[in-house]
Amino acid sequence: MNDKLLVAQALATYLDGALSVDDITNLLETPKKSALGDLAFPAFSLAKTLRQAPNQIAADLAEKISPENFEKVVAMGPYLNFFLDKSATVSAVLAEILRDGENYTTQAQNGENIAIDMSSPNIAKPFSIGHLRSTVIGDSLAKIYQKIGYNPIKINHLGDWGKQFGMLIVAYKKYGDEVAIRKNPIAELLKLYVQINTESADDPTIDIEAREWFLKLENGDTEALELWQWFRDESLVEFDRIYTELGVVFDSMNGEAFYNDKMDEIVAILDEKGLLTESNGATVVELEGFENPALIKKSDGATLYITRDLSAALYRKRTYKFAKSLYVVGNEQSGHFKQLKAVLKKMGYDWADDIFHVPFGLVTKDGKKLSTRKGNVILLEPTIDEAVKRAQAQIEAKNPDLANKAAVAHAVGVGAIKFYDLKNERLNGYDFNLEEMVSFEGETGPYVQYAHARIQSILRKADFKPENAITGSLIVTDDESWAIIKLLQAFDNVVARAARTFEPSAIAKYAINLAQAFNKYYAHTRILDDNDEKNARLALAYATGVVLKESLRLLGVDAPVEM
Structure with missing residues (x-):
């Protein structure tokens, strides 16, 4: 039994239901100095219920509690401080670890699934330090949840769809070298991507052309699909090598493209529920409390991240029946995930409450933000x-x-x-x-x-x-x-x-x-x-x-x- 539970149970015996064992456990504090004891219970929380001053409550409890499992129990102002029986505690802790080994503290399996969306690098871009955070945080959370009884499902939601591929196709067709790309795929594709983004800053027609190519890709254009598949296959070879180095494995590699044929159902459900409206030619879902509506389809019919993420959320709930679904994605996407949950709630899916965005801060170099688009990356x-x-x-x-x-x-x-x-x-x-x-x-x-x-x-x-x-x-x-x-x-x-x-x-x-x-x-x-x-x-x-x-x-x- 851990020390907090021992103290909580001892206290609960004398509180006649005023606080549960769990309530007491959560209230217990560790004194800053060992001379003040091993654990302290603040009596403030009982003052209103017992109609007594906290100092008096602590003093009364100190007299009542049996010191059987403790060296001593002492009232110190409004705190009740517990000094553990060192010999008994040392023996119990060491015996438990000697007996259980690496299974020390492992909880019984309840088998509930927890989906973890993690890593998710973009195809045709190098795997950089910027992708590391989502990968290692997600992998660690999977191990932690497995230890406490969940069944983690690690999902690498690859960035293998979107306008960026339209941009890359434009770059390849303008000045790509097939031989050079086959020899050194990721470095060459990155060079193309940086070059086209630099040019697009001064040439708005590039952005228009990129959107047109992405729309072709969504509509199944043969040339667009062949180029996209080639870029994707070359990228996965590099990603697999890096994941092997990191010792990270996944249960699913379904990226954004996997949901391309599943978005029509989402749009149909939204339409059936009367949630879709038109705004400047685009299809949106109005959301209370949000500055902007959720953009489901652009005016040209192209889909967006949220359309694919709605499809992914529904697919994962149906497939994995998750108790929790985590998205280990940078803090800058917080607004996106708030919108995602809000749309799912409007669709009538209460399990949206089981979706959690797990945000994280940025990695910098010499205090400067890293950017693949600008070619400023640490590979x-x-x-x-x-x-x-x-x-x-x-x-x-x-x-x-x-x-x-x-x-x-x-x-x-x-x-x-x-x-x-x-x-x-x-x-x-x-x-x-x-x-x-x-x-x-x-x-x-x-x-x-x-x-x-x-x-x-x-x-x-x-x-x-x-x-x-x-x-x-x-x-x-x-x-x-x-x-x-x-x-x-x-x-x-x-x-x-x-x-x-x-x-x-x-x-x-x-x-x-x-x-x-x-x-x-x-x-x-x-x-x-x-x-x-x-x-x-x-x-x-x-x-x-x-x-x-x-x-x-x-x-x-x-x-x-x-x-």
Whole structure:
């Protein structure tokens, strides 16, 4: 039982239904100083119900609550502070992790589906750092939700439709070189895309021509479809290679084009429900509380993102029967997803409430926004290569005799990029700094990986076996080990909070705190010395290693056993 539940149940016994166990759990706070206890209950929430001052409520409860499971329970002003029974807590936490291993805190499967729209790079454009955030945030959320009992369905909603393809077709027909594109497809297509966008700024006819080609594409024009298919196939080869590097797999690669033949049904439903109106020749759905209506079809009949996203939402609900549907898409699309939900609600689909936009901030370089259209991008594949090289150089310097150096360097380099992204709260962007990412010092992925590897080295030297350790003494008495125990005990709450707030950074920050706590303990404690606490110290190291590895796994980061 975790400490919050223990305290909540103890309190609920004496509150006669004034607050439920869940209510109490949510109200509990962690004091800023350990001298003030391990958990604190603010009595303010009971003042109105009990018609007493919070200080008096706290004092009365302190006298009533049995100290059986606690060192002591003390009223401190309007707070009731709980000091846990350290010996009992240490033994319980270590025994649970020794028994459960990587399944520590994993919840029973309820099997509900959760659809996660993620990554979604644009066809015929290189995979850049800008696409990384959606990819790694979505992948981490899938792992987090799987741990708490959901069945995640990862959907790569490829940007393989839209006016941009009209623009690319115009560029190819004007100055494309088939031989050059077949030799180096993505680089050449990017060059064409940047060139045509630059020219269109001064030549409005290019934009008109691009719209005409996209309309041809939507209407099934043979030449347009053949060019589009070629661009798409070449792009997927590169994308697959990068996803393999990142260790990310998908359950669906249905992009925008998949819904091209499904949009007529959406338009028909909207029409049947009397939701469509005309505005300047375009077909729209008027929305209360929005500055602009939802544009379903342009005046030339071409569809838009929202038309395809309405089709996708309905298809996913029918196909996956999702309990939740997440869209891991940049913050700049917030207005689009508000409109999407509003239209679905007007269509009578209450499950629109189960759709969540999971926004995130931008990645910048030297404080400047990145833009594929302007040719200002940081390509992911060479970035991964450089990160792996830097990791390998550090490994060569620290441990030149390490076996499987190439594999470890890859795990560290890729893990460094992912971790650096995920340690930032979603809505906060960050400035790209590869040197800082791959550092073995500071709040980085390699720092956490190295702490895990150090623990594995200790356990190998001791020939540690968890099944043997569980029968021995599991009592450690120093303050630094208690700090680790409290972190280990908090892991399930951290995972639950990460899922509830769609925030993998909660786990990344937790992993950093746990690694720092262990390194501090390691610096002051001779874990392998023979004494009464040796078994418990090794068990503590093992438990820390288990939770560090599981934290990294939930972030999509490998945990090498040697570095």
